[in-house]
Amino acid sequence: MDRAGSSALSGGELYLGGGTAIQQACGFSDTADDMFDFLSTALGPHADLEKVRLYCYGSVDHYEWLVSCGVVIQPTMFEGRARMPATTDGLKWLGENARPYNEIAKPAPRGHRGPVPMSTGQLLMDTLVAHASSPGVSVEVDTRATSLIVEDGRVVGVNARRYGADESFRADSVVLTTGGFVDNEQMLADHAPSLLGHGKVSDGLDDGSGILMAQGRRRRHPPDVDDRSGLHRAARDGLPRDAGQLPGPSLHQRRRLSRTLQPRGTRPARPLLGDHRRGRSRGDHGHWGIHPSFAAETPEELAADLSIPASAFAATVASYNRDAVNGQDPMFHKDSRWLRPLTGGLAAFDPRLGFFPTSTTVPGTGFSGFTLGGLHTTPDGHVLSMTGERIPGLYAAGRASSGMHGERYISGTSLGDGTFFGRRAGRTAAAS
Ligand SMILES: Cc1cc2nc3c(=O)[nH]c(=O)nc-3n(C[C@H](O)[C@H](O)[C@H](O)COP(=O)(O)OP(=O)(O)OC[C@H]3O[C@@H](n4cnc5c(N)ncnc54)[C@H](O)[C@@H]3O)c2cc1C
Known part of the structure; x- marks a missing residue:
C-alpha cells in the first residue's frame, strides 16, 4: 500500500556474510560454511535448512546485487555494543562472537548496515524503491x-x-x-x-x-x-533477564533469555547496571532507550526496591564480581571485554518502559515481537x-x-x- 512498509521503519540491518567485500575490508575472513554453521543453529529448531544453505552460499552475490542497486555500506567496523549504532559504520557483530555460537562456528561479524546513524531502513528502502522504479515498471501506491x-x-x-x-x-x-x-x-x-x-x-x-x-x-x-x-x-525481543540474577549478557544471550522468559507472562525482568551515576548520565539507545528506574548503593537496597530476595541477590552479585575481577563469567559467559565488577552503586532498568510500549501512556511488557x-x-x-x-x-x-x-x-x-x-x-x- 505504502512504498516501504516495516522495512522502511526498521534498523536496516542485513545479515550477509561468507566473505563480502565489507567483511574483507574490515579484516575478517568468513566462509559460507561458517555462516551456515552459525545460522543453522542460531535460527533454532525447525529452520528451513535448504533455504538457509542457499542463503549462505548466495550471500556474497546478494551483497553485490544490493550494491548494484545503489545500496551503500561503509567498509568500517562498529565495535561498540549499541543495538543501533549512532555511527555510519557498515559492519557489526550480531551475536556470532558470543557463546555458544563462537564455539560452533568461526565467528565473523555479518551485520551490514547503511551509512546513517541509528536506523538505516528508510535509506535502504528509498534506494531499493528508486532502483525498482526504473523505466517500464509501474508502481501503484495507496492501493x-x-x-x-x-x-x-x-x-x-x-x-x-x-x-x-x-x-x-x-x-x-x-x-x-x-x-x-x-x-x-x-x-x-x-x-x-x-x-x-x-x-x-x-x-x-x-x-x-x-x-x-x-x-x-x-x-x-x-x-x-x-x-x-x-x-x-517471533523476534526482536526486549526482555533481558530475570530478577535476582545478573548483568547484561551479550546480545544473543539476551535473545535466548527472552525466549525463555517470555512465556512466563508480564513479570518484569530488570537488567542491571553497575554504578548508577554513570548509567543515569548515559541514557543512550543501548539501554532500550530508557533510563534506570531504580538506583541504590547496595545490592540489598536494590533488592528491596525490586521486591526480590535480598540475600540471594547479594550473593549472586558478589559471586559475579569475584569472577569479573579475574576476567571470568562462568555463570553467563559474558565476553571478557565487557566484564566489569558491579561497584559504585547499582541501577536497574524496567524494560516495560523501553521500545514498543503498548501505548504512550500504558507501559509495555518488556517484550515485543513480529511474526x-x-x-x-x-x-x-x-x-x-x-x-x-x-x-x-x-x-x-x-x-x-x-x-x-x-x-x-x-x-x-x-x-x-x-x-x-x-x-x-x-x-x-x-x-x-
Ligand atoms: C523498528 C523495527 C526494526 C527492525 N529492524 C530490522 C533490522 O535491522 N533487520 C531486519 O532484517 N529486520 C528488521 N526488522 C524486521 C523487518 O523490518 C520486517 O520483518 C521486514 O521489513 C518485513 O518485510 P516485508 O517486505 O515482508 O514487509 P513490509 O516491509 O512491511 O512490506 C509490506 C508492504 O505491503 C503493504 N501491504 C500490506 N498489505 C497489503 C495489501 N493487502 N495490498 C497492498 N499492499 C499491502 C504494506 O503497506 C507494506 O508496504 C525491524 C522491524 C521494525 C519494525
Missing part, C-alpha cells in the same frame, strides 16, 4: 489488494481498492509481499498466541492480509500456512498448498511467507531473507 483473481486454477491477478473505487490488476503471476500478521489479533490467537498482549515490531499494517487473501482464494487445495513452530517464530511464519513456499517462492502442490501463478516472499527461520531469530535475517528469496521469487515468476 489495497483485496483478493486474488483465479482462473482455471491459476492466479492471474489481484482485485484492489483505491480511494473507495474497485480496481483489478492482471498479471501472469502474483508475488505476495504484504508483510507479517503481528497486527492481526485473530491470526495471533490462532497461530502465535504467545505474542498476544505484547508490543508489536511493525509499521502497524502487518495485518496478514496477503496470507488471508491466499487462503481465501477459491480453489481445491488451500495454501499451507507454515506453522511448523506455530507461526510463533516469521507465513505462506509455505519453496526456495523459489512458489506458494505450496496444504497437500504440497505448487499453486500455479502464486508466489510469496518476506514475512508473508515462511522464510528460512526456525524458532529463533537473528537481526538482519528478515530484510536479508526477504530480499534474497524475494529476488528468487521474482525471477521464477517472471520466467513462468
Whole structure:
C-alpha cells in the first residue's frame, strides 16, 4: 500500500556474510560454511535448512546485487555494543562472537548496515524503491489488494481498492509481499498466541492480509500456512533477564533469555547496571532507550526496591564480581571485554518502559515481537498448498511467507531473507 512498509521503519540491518567485500575490508575472513554453521543453529529448531544453505552460499552475490542497486555500506567496523549504532559504520557483530555460537562456528561479524546513524531502513528502502522504479515498471501506491483473481486454477491477478473505487490488476503471476500478521489479533490467537498482549515490531499494517487473501482464494487445495513452530517464530525481543540474577549478557544471550522468559507472562525482568551515576548520565539507545528506574548503593537496597530476595541477590552479585575481577563469567559467559565488577552503586532498568510500549501512556511488557511464519513456499517462492502442490501463478516472499527461520531469530535475517528469496521469487515468476 505504502512504498516501504516495516522495512522502511526498521534498523536496516542485513545479515550477509561468507566473505563480502565489507567483511574483507574490515579484516575478517568468513566462509559460507561458517555462516551456515552459525545460522543453522542460531535460527533454532525447525529452520528451513535448504533455504538457509542457499542463503549462505548466495550471500556474497546478494551483497553485490544490493550494491548494484545503489545500496551503500561503509567498509568500517562498529565495535561498540549499541543495538543501533549512532555511527555510519557498515559492519557489526550480531551475536556470532558470543557463546555458544563462537564455539560452533568461526565467528565473523555479518551485520551490514547503511551509512546513517541509528536506523538505516528508510535509506535502504528509498534506494531499493528508486532502483525498482526504473523505466517500464509501474508502481501503484495507496492501493489495497483485496483478493486474488483465479482462473482455471491459476492466479492471474489481484482485485484492489483505491480511494473507495474497485480496481483489478492482471498479471501472469502474483508475488505476495504484504508483510507479517503481528497486527492481526485473530491470526495471533490462532497461530502465535504467545505474542498476544505484547508490543508489536511493525509499521502497524502487518495485518496478514496477503496470507488471508491466499487462503481465501477459491480453489481445491488451500495454501499451507507454515506453522511448523506455530507461526510463533517471533523476534526482536526486549526482555533481558530475570530478577535476582545478573548483568547484561551479550546480545544473543539476551535473545535466548527472552525466549525463555517470555512465556512466563508480564513479570518484569530488570537488567542491571553497575554504578548508577554513570548509567543515569548515559541514557543512550543501548539501554532500550530508557533510563534506570531504580538506583541504590547496595545490592540489598536494590533488592528491596525490586521486591526480590535480598540475600540471594547479594550473593549472586558478589559471586559475579569475584569472577569479573579475574576476567571470568562462568555463570553467563559474558565476553571478557565487557566484564566489569558491579561497584559504585547499582541501577536497574524496567524494560516495560523501553521500545514498543503498548501505548504512550500504558507501559509495555518488556517484550515485543513480529511474526516469521507465513505462506509455505519453496526456495523459489512458489506458494505450496496444504497437500504440497505448487499453486500455479502464486508466489510469496518476506514475512508473508515462511522464510528460512526456525524458532529463533537473528537481526538482519528478515530484510536479508526477504530480499534474497524475494529476488528468487521474482525471477521464477517472471520466467513462468
Ligand atoms: C523498528 C523495527 C526494526 C527492525 N529492524 C530490522 C533490522 O535491522 N533487520 C531486519 O532484517 N529486520 C528488521 N526488522 C524486521 C523487518 O523490518 C520486517 O520483518 C521486514 O521489513 C518485513 O518485510 P516485508 O517486505 O515482508 O514487509 P513490509 O516491509 O512491511 O512490506 C509490506 C508492504 O505491503 C503493504 N501491504 C500490506 N498489505 C497489503 C495489501 N493487502 N495490498 C497492498 N499492499 C499491502 C504494506 O503497506 C507494506 O508496504 C525491524 C522491524 C521494525 C519494525
